[in-house]
Amino acid sequence: MTLQPPPRSGVNGPLWLIAFSLLTIAICLVFMVIDKQIGAPKEASRAETKIQDPPAAPRPERLRLNPGSSPRRADPFGDLALSQTGATTGSAAPDAPPNPTPGFLLTSAGPLPGGYLPALPRIIGQPNYRTVVKGRVILKGTPPPEKETPVPADYPCPPPEPPVLKTRFFVLGTNGGLANTIVYFSPRETKSPPQLSNETNELVFTDCRLEPAFSIVVPGQSWRARDTLGLNHEMEGVTSNPQDTIEIAAGSSVLLPSRVASKTPVTVKCKLHPWETAQVGFAAPRFMFTITDRKGEFSVTNVPPGEYDLDATHWSGTVAQTSSQRISVRPGRTNSVDLVIQAPATETAAQF
Numbered sequence: 001m002t003l004q005p006p007p008r009s010g011v012n013g014p015l016w017l018i019a020f021s022l023l024t025i026a027i028c029l030v031f032m033v034i035d036k037q038i039g040a041p042k043e044a045s046r047a048e049t050k051i052q053d054p055p056a057a058p059r060p061e062r063l064r065l066n067p068g069s070s071p072r073r074a075d076p077f078g079d080l081a082l083s084q085t086g087a088t089t090g091s092a093a094p095d096a097p098p099n100p101t102p103g104f105l106l107t108s109a110g111p112l113p114g115g116y117l118p119a120l121p122r123i124i125g126q127p128n129y130r131t132v133v134k135g136r137v138i139l140k141g142t143p144p145p146e147k148e149t150p151v152p153a154d155y156p157c158p159p160p161e162p163p164v165l166k167t168r169f170f171v172l173g174t175n176g177g178l179a180n181t182i183v184y185f186s187p188r189e190t191k192s193p194p195q196l197s198n199e200t201n202e203l204v205f206t207d208c209r210l211e212p213a214f215s216i217v218v219p220g221q222s223w224r225a226r227d228t229l230g231l232n233h234e235m236e237g238v239t240s241n242p243q244d245t246i247e248i249a250a251g252s253s254v255l256l257p258s259r260v261a262s263k264t265p266v267t268v269k270c271k272l273h274p275w276e277t278a279q280v281g282f283a284a285p286r287f288m289f290t291i292t293d294r295k296g297e298f299s300v301t302n303v304p305p306g307e308y309d310l311d312a313t314h315w316s317g318t319v320a321q322t323s324s325q326r327i328s329v330r331p332g333r334t335n336s337v338d339l340v341i342q343a344p345a346t347e348t349a350a351q352f
Contacts, residue, residue, distance in 0.1 A: 122197040123288070123302065132334040133185075133327065134299035137292050137312045139178040141343035143170035144316075149275070156231065156273075157208035165275050168213045169316035170343075177296015178341060180214035181314040182281070185288035185300070188307040188326075193287055198222060203256075203268070203278060205229050205248070210270070210278040214315070218285045219261060226253040233276070237268040245271055265315045279315060286311075303329050312339040319344055 151163040171179035201223040204211045208229070217223050225235060225248050233248040238256050248254050259266070259282045269277040290298045312323045323339040 122199065123194040124197050125195045126302070126304065129302050129305055130332040131303045131305065131329050132299065132301050133303050133308075133310075133329060133337070134297070134334065135310075135337040135339065136175070136295070136297045137178045137181040137183065137314070137323070137339045137341060138176050138296065139170065139172060139314075139343055140340050143172070143343045144346045146170065152275075155208065155275070156229070167277075171213070171294065173295035173297075175295060177292065178314055179292055179294050179296055180212075180279075181292040181296065181312050181341070182216060183290050183292065183298050183339070184286045184311040184313070185303065186309040186311055187287055187304075188309065191287065191304065191306065193285070194304075196285065200224060201280075202226055202253075203280075205231070205233055205270070205276060208273065208275060210268070210276040212278065214265070214279045214281075214291065216281045216283060216289065216291065217259065218283070222255065222258075223280075224253055224255045227251055232272065234271040235268055236271050237266050264318050264320075267317075281315070305329050305331050310337065310339060312341060314341055316344065 146166040146169060148164045148166050151159040151165055168180075173179065196218065198221055201215055201217050201221060203215070203223070203225045205225070205227045206229065225233070225238075225246070227233060227248050227250055230250045232250050235246040235248060235256075236242065236244075238244065238246045238259075240259065246254060246256060261284055262282045265279040265281040267277055268280055288300065288303065290300050292298045306329055308327050308329060310325045310327060314321045321341045321344055323341045325337050325339050327335050327337055329335060
């Protein structure tokens with residue numbers, strides 16, 4: 001009897017199909033894992049970009065102005081390091097600012113009482129010496145009393161308390177500094193006078209005052225008057241003829257006539273409002289000069305090197321008090337010096 005082999009089963013076909021399907025699924029899973037690994041950093045980066053806050057817009061700088069005045073000048077040196085009273089020269093140290101502007105303004109360190117600065121001419125066309133001369137004028141003794149007048153009935157501004165108007169000859173800072181004092185730089189060797197710019201000197205009617213209380217107009221410098229009160233004014237003392245008056249209409253500005261140099265400052269005032277007064281000096285600059293601020297302080301940059309006499313002069317009417325110090329200015333250095341002025345006797349107040 002011959003044995004026949006059993007017929008082949010059809011099970012192998014489905015097994016291969018299942019195996020191929022599982023392999024395809026495994027390959028797809030591998031590609032999915034790889035894609036997630038590569039795409040995750042991109043998504044995280046996009047999420048971080050969306051979460052980050054936009055940069056804040058810079059805040060605009062605010063410029064504070066006094067009513068009707070020019071912008072106030074900031075003190076570039078902060079608190080002044082002053083020498084002791086009576087020192088013949090200030091201590092020199094290499095602490096000048098790294099890049100002071102060549103030909104910088106012959107300027108005080110801050111605004112005068114009332115917030116107005118006299119327009120001082122700038123030195124132009126000279127090298128950058130990187131020098132600074134700063135200091136203070138101190139009043140020694142008790143100043144004479146200021147003249148007082150009762151507040152008139154037609155006074156258009158809020159009256160002070162007590163209701164008394166006073167002259168402003170001796171304005172003192174809390175540190176004893178004397179405001180409205182001229183500080184002249186007199187070179188001890190022959191020097192060519194510096195070339196000065198023509199800065200218009202302006203007198204402003206404001207708060208029932210004429211500001212600044214004291215200023216200097218050098219030959220060739222223009223000057224004008226401006227009203228911020230909304231009132232008409234008639235200025236006296238502007239010309240050499242005391243009978244002449246200059247009309248200033250409400251809210252207007254008028255260029256004033258030039259004046260020749262005078263030995264003493266001139267008192268200008270409003271004929272309609274006699275409490276509006278100021279002193280104006282008409283003098284040659286004597287090489288260089290500045291005026292002390294409300295604290296009695298001053299600061300001058302880019303002074304040509306050399307030996308100088310600093311001559312401080314304070315006017316109260318036709319009376320002058322003076323003081324002098326000698327300094328040595330070196331390139332790239334700062335000089336700090338005090339000048340002391342003796343207060344006049346009380347009986348001289350009658351001359352104010």
